[in-house]
Structures are given as structure tokens and as C-alpha cells.
Amino acid sequence: MSAPAPSLEAVGMTMRFGDFTALDNVSLSVPPGSFHALLGENGAGKSTLVKCIMGFYHATSGALLVDYREARIQDPRDAQALGLGMVYQHFTLVPSLSAAENLVISRGDTPALINWAAERARLEAFLAGMPFRVPLDRPVSSLAAGEKQKLEILKQLYLGSRFLILDEPTSVLTPDEADEVLGHVKALTVSGALSVLMISHKFREVRAFADDVTVLRRGALAGRGRVAELTNEDMAAMMMGKAQIGSAPPRTGTPGDAVLELRGARARDRSGFKEIGIEDLKVRAGEIVGVAGISGNGQVELMEVLTGQRRLLSGAMTVQGAPYAATRAQARRHRVRYLPEEPLHNACAPHMSVAENLALRDFDSGRNGTGGRIFLGRARMARRAEELIRSFDIRTRGPQAQIRDLSGGNVQRAALARELSGDVALLVVANPCFGLDFSAARAIRDRLMQARNDGVAVLLISEDLDEILELADRVLVMSDGHITHEARADQAKPAELGRYMAGHAA
Amino acid sequence: MADPVDLGLWAVPLAILGGAIRVSTPFLFVSLGECLTERSGRINLGLEGTLILGAVSGYAMSYHSGSALVGVLCAALVGGIFGMLHGWLCSFKGVNDIAIGISMMILGMGLAFYFGKAYIQPTAPRLPAIPFGGWSDIPQLRAALQVNVLFLLGGALAVFLAWMLKNTRVGLTIRVVGDSTDAARALAIRPNRVRLWATSAGGALAGIGGAYLSLYYPGSWNEGISSGQGLMAVALVIFARWNPINCFWAALLFGGAGALGPALQSVGITEGYYLFYAAPYVLTLGILIATSSTERAVTGAPGELSITK
Ligand SMILES: Nc1ncnc2c1ncn2[C@@H]1O[C@H](COP(=O)(O)OP(=O)(O)OP(=O)(O)O)[C@@H](O)[C@H]1O
Ligand SMILES: [Mg+2]
Numbered sequence: 001m002s003a004p005a006p007s008l009e010a011v012g013m014t015m016r017f018g019d020f021t022a023l024d025n026v027s028l029s030v031p032p033g034s035f036h037a038l039l040g041e042n043g044a045g046k047s048t049l050v051k052c053i054m055g056f057y058h059a060t061s062g063a064l065l066v067d068y069r070e071a072r073i074q075d076p077r078d079a080q081a082l083g084l085g086m087v088y089q090h091f092t093l094v095p096s097l098s099a100a101e102n103l104v105i106s107r108g109d110t111p112a113l114i115n116w117a118a119e120r121a122r123l124e125a126f127l128a129g130m131p132f133r134v135p136l137d138r139p140v141s142s143l144a145a146g147e148k149q150k151l152e153i154l155k156q157l158y159l160g161s162r163f164l165i166l167d168e169p170t171s172v173l174t175p176d177e178a179d180e181v182l183g184h185v186k187a188l189t190v191s192g193a194l195s196v197l198m199i200s201h202k203f204r205e206v207r208a209f210a211d212d213v214t215v216l217r218r219g220a221l222a223g224r225g226r227v228a229e230l231t232n233e234d235m236a237a238m239m240m241g242k243a244q245i246g247s248a249p250p251r252t253g254t255p256g257d258a259v260l261e262l263r264g265a266r267a268r269d270r271s272g273f274k275e276i277g278i279e280d281l282k283v284r285a286g287e288i289v290g291v292a293g294i295s296g297n298g299q300v301e302l303m304e305v306l307t308g309q310r311r312l313l314s315g316a317m318t319v320q321g322a323p324y325a326a327t328r329a330q331a332r333r334h335r336v337r338y339l340p341e342e343p344l345h346n347a348c349a350p351h352m353s354v355a356e357n358l359a360l361r362d363f364d365s366g367r368n369g370t371g372g373r374i375f376l377g378r379a380r381m382a383r384r385a386e387e388l389i390r391s392f393d394i395r396t397r398g399p400q401a402q403i404r405d406l407s408g409g410n411v412q413r414a415a416l417a418r419e420l421s422g423d424v425a426l427l428v429v430a431n432p433c434f435g436l437d438f439s440a441a442r443a444i445r446d447r448l449m450q451a452r453n454d455g456v457a458v459l460l461i462s463e464d465l466d467e468i469l470e471l472a473d474r475v476l477v478m479s480d481g482h483i484t485h486e487a488r489a490d491q492a493k494p495a496e497l498g499r500y501m502a503g504h505a506a
Numbered sequence: 507m508a509d510p511v512d513l514g515l516w517a518v519p520l521a522i523l524g525g526a527i528r529v530s531t532p533f534l535f536v537s538l539g540e541c542l543t544e545r546s547g548r549i550n551l552g553l554e555g556t557l558i559l560g561a562v563s564g565y566a567m568s569y570h571s572g573s574a575l576v577g578v579l580c581a582a583l584v585g586g587i588f589g590m591l592h593g594w595l596c597s598f599k600g601v602n603d604i605a606i607g608i609s610m611m612i613l614g615m616g617l618a619f620y621f622g623k624a625y626i627q628p629t630a631p632r633l634p635a636i637p638f639g640g641w642s643d644i645p646q647l648r649a650a651l652q653v654n655v656l657f658l659l660g661g662a663l664a665v666f667l668a669w670m671l672k673n674t675r676v677g678l679t680i681r682v683v684g685d686s687t688d689a690a691r692a693l694a695i696r697p698n699r700v701r702l703w704a705t706s707a708g709g710a711l712a713g714i715g716g717a718y719l720s721l722y723y724p725g726s727w728n729e730g731i732s733s734g735q736g737l738m739a740v741a742l743v744i745f746a747r748w749n750p751i752n753c754f755w756a757a758l759l760f761g762g763a764g765a766l767g768p769a770l771q772s773v774g775i776t777e778g779y780y781l782f783y784a785a786p787y788v789l790t791l792g793i794l795i796a797t798s799s800t801e802r803a804v805t806g807a808p809g810e811l812s813i814t815k
Pocket of ligand 1: 040042043044045405406
């Protein structure tokens with residue numbers, strides 16, 4: 001990385017999907033060696049803009065200048081040749097390949113015959129000069145999210161990218177990991193070796209690392225400036241226009257009877273070699289119980305047990321006192337609802353429309369006005385979808401759009417709209433605000449608090465400790481497949497919880 | 507040839523061993539071809555058709571040219587072209603590889619039966635075998651150890667493919683495309699092109715498997731020659747967890763199962779032996795059930811495969 005960092009300028013970029021304009025005449029300029037932040041609400045068009053820059057999409061109109069010269073970028077390989085590299089919002093590592101294989105194949109000039117001994121030596125030499133490293137030989141699918149993200153960034157540096165585009169690089173990282181990774185990236189920009197364009201929802205990061213900021217709102221340029229000269233309020237106003245965020249609803253009422261109980265529950269973990277064990281977990285009506293923990297410590301398995309996707313080896317799960325195996329009939333009888341993480345894959349049918357996805361809970365129940373026993377109530381389904389789209393502020397081209405074309409945050413809202421509508425007794429949520437902009441996150445957290453105040457029992461599994469401390473009445477820490485600590489949220493100390501999360505507290 | 511020695515019940519495992527080596531070769535080639543195709547993220551159910559087409563074209567060319575080798579090469583060529591057709595059709599948006607595979611299977615069989623009518627009678631030069639059993643006096647053992655060149659070639663090919671998938675750019679590219687189209691696109695690899703070649707190469711291998719059927723064992727052309735081996739290879743690849751070396755062992759297992767019926771018959775069991783002719787099919791079903799799980803994803807499955815997605 002001896003060559004100096006390039007500059008980049010996008011001029012008048014417009015991108016249409018059919019008759020929908022995702023990006024409307026947006027310009028952006030990143031001088032060499034600077035750290036530029038791109039802000040905007042969910043669905044504002046941030047990912048679309050950077051994908052156009054990378055040649056992943058072909059912009060309807062607009063031009064790109066790299067080092068003040070016009071660049072024609074047809075596909076990501078052209079971008080790579082110009083020294084542009086991108087870490088996508090969704091991982092683009094090949095899951096079944098090892099880290100070493102991923103790195104070697106990502107290079108444009110992989111030799112026809114790979115001499116692994118020599119490649120290993122080169123990789124080790126490269127890693128020795130890097131601020132962080134990852135295990136090279138395990139398949140990427142077995143790495144934790146933080147390790148994958150580090151590998152994505154390492155990959156770009158390995159490829160010799162001198163202009164790095166990061167699409168929400170820290171949403172899968174803990175705050176400490178995020179600071180560490182971004183700190184190293186920032187150091188590279190300061191030394192002039194790298195220019196960075198980073199999409200983020202976190203003002204804290206923008207403030208700590210970025211020099212300049214550009215803000216998009218609904219596909220159009222909403223403002224720009226130097227971070228040092230803007231307050232958080234200025235940036236928020238640019239992002240959301242006149243809209244104001246209300247204050248959080250207060251915590252009211254006291255917990256009632258236990259709704260969900262898990263006793264002596266054991267289940268195999270994903271690898272099939274270890275077990276998770278929950279000795280005693282109770283969630284009472286009108287209470288939020290937060291399960292904190294670093295990803296990969298059994299939270300996914302716990303969620304799968306609760307949704308009936310993973311068999312219990314022993315122990316019992318009861319809801320409202322009755323044995324519970326999470327069948328559709330039981331879930332309906334006991335009014336249990338779920339919001340798993342990555343709702344697009346775990347809670348939606350991606351190719352079906354927004355309206356159909358919103359009706360998945362009750363299209364066959366004959367209740368709630370969206371379904372009959374034999375025929376679907378199409379008209380009622382559409383009417384209800386419109387209601388939910390309005391009340392949960394889901395940004396979509398319409399109820400008939402495919403749900404997979406929605407931006408990440410809006411898929412999240414749609415899933416939550418479905419799960420929270422109607423009469424709910426128990427709500428199990430995992431990482432509900434993952435990747436959401438702060439107003440969307442605020443809206444969802446308010447909904448959860450409101451549900452709690454209305455007497456719903458809420459189990460909140462989250463990697464975001466701040467979220468848990470804000471919402472939960474009680475905090476449990478999950479580490480290595482077990483609940484290792486319990487505290488009342490108003491008495492919990494983040495530092496102490498952090499030690500339990502890391503698994504080395506005595 | 508010397509008179510058969512009475513081996514008693516030992517004749518059964520011996521016959522199974524010999525049968526396994528004989529019967530497994532087409533399984534081996536088709537499954538290696540299917541394995542290669544599936545590792546690129548496509549499934550080609552048309553290989554049953556390719557197998558039969560390979561059988562007839564190999565037989566015909568062997569007959570006309572007088573050389574079995576020319577027959578095998580021609581079968582590979584026809585299989586490759588047929589595979590390429592599959593790959594090309596699947597590269598259009600919204601086309602489903604399984605549906606195309608089924609139509610290709612029917613098309614391949616139709617073509618083979620049409621052109622094959624003329625070759626049911628004549629005899630073509632057959633593939634040579636290497637006698638590995640020369641040291642033994644027992645004629646059954648000598649017969650069992652008549653190993654065809656193609657079997658050895660298939661074994662070597664399995665090792666080569668396994669090595670290639672790990673140690674060459676082509677191999678890694680195929681695995682990338684098979685595991686994630688998005689990742690491939692981000693690396694500026696053209697998934698459709700890679701799949702086209704992988705399907706074509708897979709088809710060529712299946713064609714060779716077909717030539718083996720008509721030129722060595724059973725050794726003549728007739729319409730019932732493949733008896734579903736091209737389809738069973740799909741199950742075999744799943745059982746082998748998409749690993750070429752495992753494909754070799756799995757093919758031997760399927761071959762052994764296929765040899766069970768004839769082996770029992772050869773020791774004079776006259777009743778019920780025909781039930782054992784169904785052994786490969788039962789084995790296929792049993793394996794598919796036994797290796798499935800509701801809690802684990804199939805390990806080793808390429809991420810882009812439409813059946814395991
Ligand atoms: N391939 C596509 N086809 C149709 N519409 C699309 C497509 N990709 C994105 N969109 C639409 O374009 C808009 C902008 O999406 P984009 O992914 O750029 O948002 P974003 O700013 O990155 O949001 P987030 O913060 O949620 O990631 C959204 O309304 C989305 O529905
Ligand atoms: Mg985005």
C-alpha cells in the first residue's frame with residue numbers, strides 16, 4: 001500500500017428500479033485520505049449509491065470521477081482495478097471456503113495452480129503487518145460475526161484497495177470491537193494510505209472517526225458538511241427533515257404471573273458437539289427480560305428452542321402453565337409471537353408481497369379479518385396491510401411489492417408490525433434493532449416498551465447491551481450456552497455484565 | 507478356461523466384489539460429473555439422458571470406426587455438448603435447472619432410442635480389461651479381478667477432482683460460484699459461464715459412463731441399459747457429501763448393491779433373488795432417509811443448490 005489514496009467524486013447519480021427512483025441526482029465528493037460518512041434513514045438509498053459506485057448496479061444516469069478522471073465502471077472488477085474496494089452490508093465471503101481460500105480467490109491474479117505453502121507464507125507476512133487477524137483455516141461459516149467483518153476488511157486491504165467503502169461495518173460488532181476496527185482504519189487514512197466512505201447509523205462513530213458527512217433523505221441529497229462543524233441535532237434534522245422523535249414511553253405497571261418458563265432445558269448446539277442448558281428462565285407478564293451475550297454463545301439455539309425448531313434433550317418448556325412445543329395451534333392459543341433475527345430469512349417469505357407477509361400469522365385463522373378457512377380474503381388482507389404500513393411507517397412502494405426489495409430496516413418493521421398486531425401474551429425478540437437507523441430503532445423500542453406496559457411478557461435476546469439496559473427489567477447474561485449471571489436492570493453495572501459476557505468473571 | 511472351483515458361500519462376496527467393480531464404473535463417472543456440476547451450484551437431472559445418449563453414440567462410433575476408444579471419446583463429446591445445452595438453457599433468467607434437467611433427460615432418451623434402433627443387432631468392438639487376477643488359479647477370482655481401464659481412470663479422476671477443487675484456481679472458482687452467487691458477482695466471476703462449463707464437463711463424464719455401459723458391461727446396446735443409474739447418481743452425490751473421493755466409495759457401494767442379485771443367482775439361489783435386484787433402489791431410499799435431519803443442514807451442500815437451499 002505504497003500508492004497514495006485516491007479521491008472519488010460522484011456527480012448527479014440517479015438510479016431507478018422500474019418506476020421507483022431510489023436515488024435522485026445525488027453528488028458526493030471524497031478527497032484523498034479523508035474519512036467520509038454517509039448518513040440516512042433506512043431506505044434512503046445509501047446502499048444503492050455505493051453499489052452504483054462499485055459497478056454492482058448500473059446507474060440510470062450520472063458520472064464518476066476517480067482521481068479527477070472520469071471512470072467507467074461496468075462491474076466490481078473494474079472498480080477493484082481502480083483501487084476501490086467495498087465491504088457490503090451483507091457478508092460476501094464464501095461461507096464454505098476457509099479464510100485463506102477466500103483471500104486467495106478474491107485476488108484477481110490467483111495462479112492456475114495454487115501453491116498453498118507459498119500462499120500461506122504470503123498471507124502470514126501480510127497479516128503480520130495488520131492490526132488484527134483471523135483464523136485462516138476454519139470455514140468462514142463457522143466464524144463469529146466480528147471475525148467475519150474483520151476478514152472482509154482484511155480482504156480489501158489484501159487486495160490493495162486504497163479506497164474503502166464500508167456499508168454499516170459495525171452493525172455486527174460490539175462497541176469495543178467497532179472502535180478497534182475503525183480505529184485501525186482511521187489510522188490508515190491519517191497516514192494517507194486510504195480514503196474511506198462509510199455508511200453508518202451511529203452518530204457516535206461518525207463523530208469519532210469521520211471528517212466529512214453527506215446525508216441522504218428518500219433518495220435525494222439532504223445536506224453535507226464537516227463533522228466538526230455539525231451537531232448531532234443538525235445531522236438528525238438533515239436525515240429526517242421536519243419529523244420529530246417523541247420521547248420514550250415511561251415504564252409503568254408491575255409484573256404479573258409467569259408466562260414463559262424453561263426448566264432444566266438442554267439442547268444440542270448448532271455444531272452438534274456441545275450443548276446449551278437453561279436451568280431456570282421465567283418471563284412474567286408485563287416484564288421485559290433481556291438476555292445479553294456476545295453472538296455465538298447459544299442465543300440462536302435458545303431462540304430455536306423457543307420457536308420449536310430445536311428439540312429439547314431434557315427439561316420442560318411451559319407457557320401460561322401448559323406444556324408448550326411451539327406448534328402453530330399452541331402459539332395461537334397462548335398468543336405467542338416471535339421476531340427472530342434476520343427477519344427477511346427467518347420470518348418472511350422473501351418472494352411474497354408485503355401484504356401477504358403481513359398476513360402470515362392469521363391468513364388461515366378466520367379471525368382478525370384477513371383470512372377465511374378455505375379462501376383468502378385478498379381485499380381484507382390488502383386493507384389490513386395498508387393499515388399496518390401506515391401505523392408502523394413501513395416504507396414500501398406498496399402492499400404488493402416483494403418484501404425482499406424493501407431496505408433492511410423496513411423488513412424489520414414489517415415483521416414487527418405483523419407480530420405485534422392483535423392480542424399478544426408473550427413476545428420473543430432477537431436483535432430487533434439490528435441495522436436500523438436511530439429513529440426506526442427508537443420506534444421499535446417504544447413499541448416493545450408499550451407492549452410491556454400493556455401486560456405482554458417480553459423476552460429480548462440482544463447483542464446490544466445498551467438496548468437491554470434501556471428496555472429490560474431483568475438482565476440475564478448468556479455465555480457458552482448457559483445463563484451465567486442475573487441482575488435487575490436498574491442495578492446492573494455495564495462493566496460487570498461485560499465481564500460475565502466475556503466469560504471470565506468469577 | 508478352467509472349470510469353476512466350488513467355493514461354497516465364498517462365491518457370494520467374491521461375486522459382489524467383482525460385480526461392484528464392474529457395475530460401479532458408470533455410477534462413478536456419472537456421480538463425478540454430477541458432483542462437479544453440483545459444486546458449481548446447478549443440478550443436472552438430465553444425466554440419465556446423457557448416460558443413454560453416451561451409451562448409444564459410443565456403441566455406434568465404436569462399431570463404425572472399429573475402435574472402442576473412438577467410441578468413448580465420441581460419447582464424451584456428445585455428453586459434453588448435451589451438458590452445455592443444459593447449462594445454456596439454465597443461464598436464462600427464471601429458468602429452473604431441475605425442470606430443464608427432466609426435459610433433457612426425456613430428450614436424451616428419445617434421441618438415443620431413435621438413433622439406437624439400428625444398433626441393437628450389430629456387435630461393436632468392446633473395451634479391453636486388465637486381468638489383475640492372473641496370479642490365482644481360481645477362475646471366479648480371475649473373473650472378478652478383470653478390471654476395466656475406465657474403472658481405474660475413474661478412480662484416478664476422483665482423486666484428481668478432489669485435488670483440483672482445493673488446489674487450483676478453477677476449483678476454487680467453481681466452489682465460490684456453487685456456494686454464493688452474490689459472492690461470485692462481488693468477485694466479478696460470471697456464475698453462468700462457470701456453471702456452463704461445469705455442466706458441460708459433467709455431461710462429458712456421464713457420456714463416458716454411458717459408453718462403458720454399452721462397450722463393456724453389460725456390453726451391448728439396448729434400450730433398458732441404464733436402468734435409472736443416472737438418477738441414482740444424484741442421491742449418491744448427496745450421500746457422498748459432494749466430495750469426489752467419497753463418490754468413489756459410494757459408487758462401489760452402489761455397484762456392490764447392484765451385484766447382489768446376480769451374485770445370489772450365481773450360487774444357485776433361485777427364489778427371491780430378484781428382490782435383491784432392487785437393492786440399489788432400496789439403498790438409495792434408505793440413504794436419503796438416514797442422512798437427513800430436521801436440525802442440521804446437510805453438511806457440505808453447495809449453498810446455491812436449488813434442492814438444498
Ligand atoms: N433491487 C432493487 N429493486 C427494487 N427496489 C430496490 C432494490 N434495491 C433497493 N431498492 C429500493 O431502493 C430504496 C433504497 O434502498 P437502499 O438499500 O439503498 O437503502 P439504505 O439507505 O441502504 O437503507 P438501510 O439503512 O436500511 O440499509 C429502498 O426503498 C428499496 O426498497
Ligand atoms: Mg443499506
